[in-house]
Amino acid sequence: MTHPVDEHALAHLLTSVAEGDVSVEAALAGLRELPYEQVEGAKVDHHRELRTGQVEAVYGPGKSHLEVRAAVAALVRHASGSVFVTRATAEQFEAVREVPPEARYHERSGLIVAKTGGNGKVLGTVAVVCAGTSDRPVAEEAEVTAAALGMEVESIHDVGVAGVHRLLDHRARIERADCVIVVAGMEGALPSVVAGLTSRPVVAVPTSVGYGASFGGLAALLAMLSSCSPGVSVVNIDNGFGAAHVVFRILRARRPEQD
Numbered sequence: 001m002t003h004p005v006d007e008h009a010l011a012h013l014l015t016s017v018a019e020g021d022v023s024v025e026a027a028l029a030g031l032r033e034l035p036y037e038q039v040e041g042a043k044v045d046h047h048r049e050l051r052t053g054q055v056e057a058v059y060g061p062g063k064s065h066l067e068v069r070a071a072v073a074a075l076v077r078h079a080s081g082s083v084f085v086t087r088a089t090a091e092q093f094e095a096v097r098e099v100p101p102e103a104r105y106h107e108r109s110g111l112i113v114a115k116t117g118g119n120g121k122v123l124g125t126v127a128v129v130c131a132g133t134s135d136r137p138v139a140e141e142a143e144v145t146a147a148a149l150g151m152e153v154e155s156i157h158d159v160g161v162a163g164v165h166r167l168l169d170h171r172a173r174i175e176r177a178d179c180v181i182v183v184a185g186m187e188g189a190l191p192s193v194v195a196g197l198t199s200r201p202v203v204a205v206p207t208s209v210g211y212g213a214s215f216g217g218l219a220a221l222l223a224m225l226s227s228c229s230p231g232v233s234v235v236n237i238d239n240g241f242g243a244a245h246v247v248f249r250i251l252r253a254r255r256p257e258q259d
Contacts (some may be wrong), residue, residue: 037074037078039067039070039071039073039074040066040067040070041063041064041067041070041071042063042067042070042071044056044071044074044075046074046075046078046079049079049080049081053081053248053249053252054081054245054248054249055075055079055081055082055083055084055117056075057083057084057085057086057241058071058072058075058083058084058085058086059085059086059087060085060086060087060088060089060092060110060112061087063092065089065091065092065094065095065096066095068085068088068092068095068096069092069095069096069098069099072085072096072099072100072103072112072114073099075114075115076099076100076114076115079115079117080117081117081149082113082115082116082117082148082149083113083114083115083117084111084112084113084114084145084148084241085111085112085114086110086111086112086141086241087110087111088105088110088111088112089110090105090107092112093105093112096112096114099114100114100115102115103115106140106141106144108136108137108140109137109138109140109141109144109240110137110141111140111141111144111145111241113144113148116148117148117149117150121150122150122151122152123149123150123151123248123251123252124151124152124178124179124247124251124254125151125152125153125154125176125177125178125179126146126151126152126153126154126177126178126179126180126181126244126247126251127153127154127156127173127174127176127177127179127180127181127200128142128143128146128153128154128155128156128180128181128183129156129159129167129170129174129180129181129182129183129190129194130155130156130157130158130159130183130184131158131159131160131161131182131183131184131185131186131190132158132160132184132185132186132209133157133158134185134207134209135183135184135185135207135209136157138183138205138207138238138239138240139155139157139181139183139240140240141240141241141244142181142183142205142240142241142243142244143155143240143244145240145241145244145245146181146244146247146248149244149245149248150248151244151247151248151251154173154174154176154177156170156173156174159190160184160186160190161189161190161193164193167190167193167194167197168197171197171198174194174197174198174200175198175199175200177200178200178247178250178251178254179200179201179202179203179247179250179251180194180198180200180201180202180203181202181203181204181205181240181243181244181247182194182195182202182203182204182205183205183207183240183243184204184205184206184207184220185206185207185208185209185210185214185217185220186209186210186214186219186220187210187214187219187220187223188204188206188219188220188221188222188223188224189223191204191224191227191229191232191234192223192224192227192228192229192232193229195227195229195230195231195232196229201231201233201247201250202229202231202232202233203232203233203234203235203243203246203247204224204227204232204233204234204235204243205234205235205238205239205240205243206220206221206223206224206234206236206237206238207220207237207238208237208238216237217237217238218237220237221234221236221237233246
């Protein structure tokens, strides 16, 4: 017998034990792997969802498809929230879909959504503003992750600063969102512009897109960290997944009753 390990599920389990609907022995059997579970090549942290509200993600690179499948199987079995594999290959996806057939692979970003959690309520709205088409893989990672975490996503693409009038056409959509994720490579100027136009929190994502002096995204990262517009936070290069989770924590803290 296994039980989901988020806070609400554990509260329900304890209530069921107190009311006699579930035996102590059955509850203990379901909680034996709460700290972590040893699977092929990994120790899966089932306790993370209880600590942070977010299920441990599986990072695809460096893992065999069998190792990825084993980790996903363990997470899907226990988790209430969404289960992801990041930077996955098509071969890894074919292995994962043997566990939950409903798993979905997003080829552009390499993101697998093995399980979608949530209670069907919309946690909030995030606008994902993407500078150029070459930045789309990172933007897609943010968009798909946010949607799987229960957010409504407004996608605004190809609005880089070289044609800033394109961005201005979307000011109302940006302002309607609860938070904004801005994805940009090259010189990384777009988050500063967006933060100067909206009152919403801005999470900036530098990408590795650009010519030699961009240093694989380092120039964009430093520009975003040096932004003159207040209210900008910055995640690592190409980390759309992490940006979506920053927004998830912001919205979850603001509306905990929707957990």
